[in-house]
Amino acid sequence: MLTGSYSPALVVISLFVAILASYTALDLTGRIATAKGRAVYLWMAGGALAMGVGVWSMHFIGMLAFRLPIALGYDIGITALSLLIAVLSCGFALWLVSQPRLPMWQLGFGALVMGAGISSMHYTGMAALRMTPGIDYDPTLFGASLLIAVGASAAALWIAFNLRRNTPYVRLARSGAAVIMGVAIVGMHYTGMAAARFADGSFCGAIVNGLSGSGLDILVLITTLAVLVIALLTSLLDARLEARTAVLADSLSQANEELIHLALHDTLTGLPNRTLLSDRIQQATQWATEQDGCFALMFIDLDGFKPVNDAFGHHMGDQLLREVGLRLREDLRSQDTLARIGGDEFVLLVQLHSPDDAVRLAARQVGLINQVFRVAEQELNISASIGIALFPGNGVTPQELLMNADAAMYHAKSMGKNGYSFFDVSMNTNARKQLQLLQDLRNALEHRQLKLYYQPKFDAGSGQPVGAEALLRWEHPQHGLLMPDKFIELAEKTGLIIPIGEWVLDEACRQMQVWYAQGYKSWRIAVNLSALQFCHAGLVKSVADALERHQLPPNSLTLEITETTAMSNADASMTVLQKLSDMGVDLSIDDFGTGYSSLMYLKRLPANELKIDRGFVRDLEHDSDDAAIVSAIVALGQALGLRIVAEGVETDVQQNFLTRLGCDSLQGYLLGHPLPAEDFMLEICRERSLSSTK
Ligand code: C2E
Numbered sequence: 241m242l243t244g245s246y247s248p249a250l251v252v253i254s255l256f257v258a259i260l261a262s263y264t265a266l267d268l269t270g271r272i273a274t275a276k277g278r279a280v281y282l283w284m285a286g287g288a289l290a291m292g293v294g295v296w297s298m299h300f301i302g303m304l305a306f307r308l309p310i311a312l313g314y315d316i317g318i319t320a321l322s323l324l325i326a327v328l329s330c331g332f333a334l335w336l337v338s339q340p341r342l343p344m345w346q347l348g349f350g351a352l353v354m355g356a357g358i359s360s361m362h363y364t365g366m367a368a369l370r371m372t373p374g375i376d377y378d379p380t381l382f383g384a385s386l387l388i389a390v391g392a393s394a395a396a397l398w399i400a401f402n403l404r405r406n407t408p409y410v411r412l413a414r415s416g417a418a419v420i421m422g423v424a425i426v427g428m429h430y431t432g433m434a435a436a437r438f439a440d441g442s443f444c445g446a447i448v449n450g451l452s453g454s455g456l457d458i459l460v461l462i463t464t465l466a467v468l469v470i471a472l473l474t475s476l477l478d479a480r481l482e483a484r485t486a487v488l489a490d491s492l493s494q495a496n497e498e499l500i501h502l503a504l505h506d507t508l509t510g511l512p513n514r515t516l517l518s519d520r521i522q523q524a525t526q527w528a529t530e531q532d533g534c535f536a537l538m539f540i541d542l543d544g545f546k547p548v549n550d551a552f553g554h555h556m557g558d559q560l561l562r563e564v565g566l567r568l569r570e571d572l573r574s575q576d577t578l579a580r581i582g583g584d585e586f587v588l589l590v591q592l593h594s595p596d597d598a599v600r601l602a603a604r605q606v607g608l609i610n611q612v613f614r615v616a617e618q619e620l621n622i623s624a625s626i627g628i629a630l631f632p633g634n635g636v637t638p639q640e641l642l643m644n645a646d647a648a649m650y651h652a653k654s655m656g657k658n659g660y661s662f663f664d665v666s667m668n669t670n671a672r673k674q675l676q677l678l679q680d681l682r683n684a685l686e687h688r689q690l691k692l693y694y695q696p697k698f699d700a701g702s703g704q705p706v707g708a709e710a711l712l713r714w715e716h717p718q719h720g721l722l723m724p725d726k727f728i729e730l731a732e733k734t735g736l737i738i739p740i741g742e743w744v745l746d747e748a749c750r751q752m753q754v755w756y757a758q759g760y761k762s763w764r765i766a767v768n769l770s771a772l773q774f775c776h777a778g779l780v781k782s783v784a785d786a787l788e789r790h791q792l793p794p795n796s797l798t799l800e801i802t803e804t805t806a807m808s809n810a811d812a813s814m815t816v817l818q819k820l821s822d823m824g825v826d827l828s829i830d831d832f833g834t835g836y837s838s839l840m841y842l843k844r845l846p847a848n849e850l851k852i853d854r855g856f857v858r859d860l861e862h863d864s865d866d867a868a869i870v871s872a873i874v875a876l877g878q879a880l881g882l883r884i885v886a887e888g889v890e891t892d893v894q895q896n897f898l899t900r901l902g903c904d905s906l907q908g909y910l911l912g913h914p915l916p917a918e919d920f921m922l923e924i925c926r927e928r929s930l931s932s933t934k
């Protein structure tokens with residue numbers, strides 16, 4: 241029998257190759273586990289190739305390490321077949337461990353297939369020697385080599401399956417596992433080799449035209465290393481790319497979530513906004529229809545929020561709204577939705593057992609808001625008006641339900657605020673009327689339906705007319721003559737007040753020019769400005785243009801702004817007022833005494849006139865408080881060097897009292913009603929002739 245020997249260097253190299261191949265295989269299973277779509281198959285094919293080449297070359301280098309006293313060669317065809325077997329069994333192994341689960345029976349079956357694959361690769365490789373006589377195998381060692389192959393395969397599959405996810409220390413674990421797997425593969429090979437017995441006088445048939453000669457080992461080694469290193473590098477780079485993609489995808493999904501939150505919530509209070517609310521109403525409708533349940537939609541509007549906002553500034557207003565949100569949330573259940581859908585408008589969506597629940601909840605919420613708020617050291621008192629629409633009954637779509645709750649809220653407001661109302665069909669027509677009115681108002685300017693009426697102002701002492709206040713009227717084709725309280729708020733809400741206000745200014749100046757030309761050169765025409773006009777950038781220019789167009793001296797024009805308007809955003813008002821005052825226009829603080837005046841600001845305002853609110857004048861005779869307030873206002877105005885005007889003078893007693901107190905001018909129904917320009921002049925002339933005959 242021929243005795244073989246081993247080249248120790250090649251044996252060590254074969255072990256090294258086996259370990260490297262095992263590591264590569266484990267790394268690739270990690271790639272396959274996290275890859276998606278077609279990449280899975282690419283990784284599997286590439287992995288099978290790399291690993292197959294690795295295992296096979298371990299075996300081939302192991303063969304090269306084996307020396308017999310005779311020359312050896314390897315049949316190319318059979319060697320190639322052994323390589324193919326190695327690649328296929330590795331491919332099978334990779335496929336198996338990339339399955340979502342690996343139960344015991346599957347592991348056992350896989351180990352059998354893979355062990356058989358490796359063994360057949362080995363013995364096919366041996367057959368490539370084409371020995372005559374054939375190699376004789378020792379049955380025990382042969383059997384042992386098969387067992388080792390199957391056992392090593394089972395271990396390898398189990399390890400690969402469990403290490404395929406990226407867990408902490410996965411690299412270290414894979415390295416350890418690779419050593420064990422490598423040793424097992426090498427063990428199988430050398431046990432198989434030990435089983436082989438070569439008879440004396442054996443002849444290697446592949447020596448003639450097979451692979452042989454020195455340098456073959458180096459060639460196989462280099463090729464193998466190249467394949468394994470490329471596979472490993474690709475895997476590493478891909479893993480890094482994947483990690484980076486994962487980070488990006490993570491931050492993207494986070495940004496996405498934030499965007500969705502922003503799109504569905506109000507930034508000030510963090511409560512759901514109108515969009516999310518509609519969605520919830522939709523869901524509630526569906527739920528109530530299917531489960532035969534009911535829910536209420538409560539439209540909550542704050543009373544008295546605007547004055548607070550105007551007087552204390554937006555910052556306080558914002559804080560107050562946040563507090564209101566918190567308080568309203570207080571006794572809600574998690575399935576209820578509280579949304580903020582506009583300035584001081586909140587909407588509550590609540591599931592109900594019975595409509596009575598809605599009564600209790602609404603009463604509680606009204607009570608909650610009515611308790612004093614403490615914001616930035618200030619005590620603020622507001623209240624809420626709530627309109628309630630019920631489902632089923634008060635509408636089908638979210639829009640309809642909301643519109644009806646809104647209409648009910650308006651009803652609650654008109655009933656004196658600080659309370660709640662349930663929706664009723666009659667309210668709907670109200671909302672519809674408002675909408676129609678708005679459409680008509682849009683056309684009013686163009687169709688020349690707006691008119692100015694003039695109410696005279698008289699010098700308190702002499703009784704002589706000193707000018708007039710221009711008051712807006714709308715000659716509505718269906719509803720007749722409409723007073724400002726019917727449409728000014730609507731015009732302000734929709735911004736229509738800007739073009740309307742410009743028209744008023746122009747028309748009043750035109751009329752004043754007519755009177756000016758008739759000789760009433762000392763008269764002043766007073767025009768009311770709304771808060772929105774006052775904030776509008778073009779105001780100063782509009783005023784200058786109107787004066788210029790009608791060739792009026794600036795002090796023929798008095799602009800009346802309410803106290804609240806002047807005090808809100810006091811610094812900005814100051815700039816505008818200063819510009820108007822520099823121009824020479826006369827400024828009057830209207831409705832004085834109703835707002836939250838601060839003396840500090842009042843002193844700095846470049847105003848010329850204070851107009852005592854007609855509310856104080858009305859109750860002068862009966863209410864001693866009002867009399868005291870009026871005398872205080874007069875004293876204050878005089879101290880600040882302002883003209884004092886009293887409006888709403890209806891009786892002789894009022895006239896005398898106000899004159900005695902020292903008011904400069906008077907205005908009111910007693911002295912003259914607002915009238916169209918033509919009648920105004922007739923009336924003045926009549927008064928004149930009356931007083932001259934007195
Ligand atoms: P205001 O500026 O306080 O105007 C005075 C209001 O009191 C006028 O009502 C006038 O008719 C009424 N009035 C006059 N004398 C008496 C009286 O003796 N007793 C009573 N009870 N009332 C009297 P009007 O014309 O209905 O105007 C209401 C409000 O509409 C005005 O209040 C003003 O704030 C606003 N307004 C009127 N015209 C315009 C306008 O052209 N532009 C703007 N922005 N607002 C206007």
Ligand code: CA
Nearest residue numbers: 709768800830
């Ligand atoms: Ca006025």
Ligand code: CA
Nearest residue numbers: 830831853887
């Ligand atoms: Ca007034």
